[in-house]
Amino acid sequence: MEAARALFIEKGYFGTKVEEIAQSARVAPATVYAVGGGKNGLLRTLIESGTGAEEVPVILARIEESTDPADLIRFIVRATREMFEKWADLMRQVAAAAPQEPTVRETQRIAHASMRHGLALTARRLATLDALRDDVDVEAATDLLWLHLCNAAYFIRTDDLGWSLDRSEAWLNEALPPALLRRP
Known part of the structure; x- marks a missing residue:
């Protein structure tokens, strides 16, 4: 989540690649999809974490x-x-x-x-x-x-x-x- 947030802020949603999120989080790209739901799932989870903070x-x-x-x-x-x-x-x-x-x-x-x-x-x-x-x-x-x-x-x-x-x-x-x- 933190890796996705940092990259979304730095590079924008479209400029961020799943592979970069995976590399920054030190996981396999498949893990980003399986656990986080890809870029969209991660973004949604980040926003929902704010609405439920x-x-x-x-x-x-x-x-x-x-x-x-x-x-x-x-x-x-x-x-x-x-x-x-x-x-x-x-x-x-x-x-x-x-x-x-x-x-x-x-x-x-x-x-x-x-x-x-x-x-x-x-x-x-x-x-x-x-x-x-x-x-x-x-x-x-x-x-x-x-x-x-x-x-x-x-x-x-x-x-x-x-x-x-x-x-x-x-x-x-x-x-x-x-x-x-x-x-x-």
């Missing part, structure tokens, strides 16, 4: 326990930033390969579904706390959170605009409350 249930529990809407927004901004820091290099390669490879596109959908689940939970919690603006329902709040916090949005801020993650986090903490929350 030990911090995910902790994040979800914190969302459900939150009682302060502004604190919840700061928390979800921090949580997505930390996940982005951990997974950005690999997700950048997934995003690059997905348009050309249906199996990678499916793997990307798994990552997106996991993140949207957490964002929908956040939106529902904000609604339960009666904190959403009158013109923003749970579905709209989920979409607004996605537009601001998905990997693609982070890529735009960091790669295209050259923002640091600190600047991005500060901006998100300024932009999201008025977009989502009713005025006190």
